[in-house]
Amino acid sequence: MKLVQYIGPFQSGEQLTIPTQTGYSYVQIGIQIPFRQPISLVTDGPLPIDMEINGVGYRINDSCILEFDELNEISIDITFMRDLPWETIIDVMYDAQSD
Secondary structure, eight states: OEEEEEEOOBOTTOEEEEOOOTTEEEEEEEEEOTTOOOOOOOOSSSOOOSEEETTEEEOOOTTSEEEEOSOOBSOEEEEESSOBOTTOEEEEEEEEOOO
């Protein structure tokens, strides 16, 4: 298994395309913001999303972590929906594709 890491800051509207690795698939994504301020109470609608991963919106939880396991993706596109600080860390693990 191999790891590629990306470190912030990331700007709202920025897109991060993690390149396809020939013969490999992405098996895990971990995103953390170690010094994030607590999420404020939102009462006038749904919680805003922090990012879209392959077109699906996600919000980083109260513990400042968003993690996906047991994936089998050949490409990953992340679009940031708000500014994320310099301490943002994105770890992507990939492994040889299984048939």
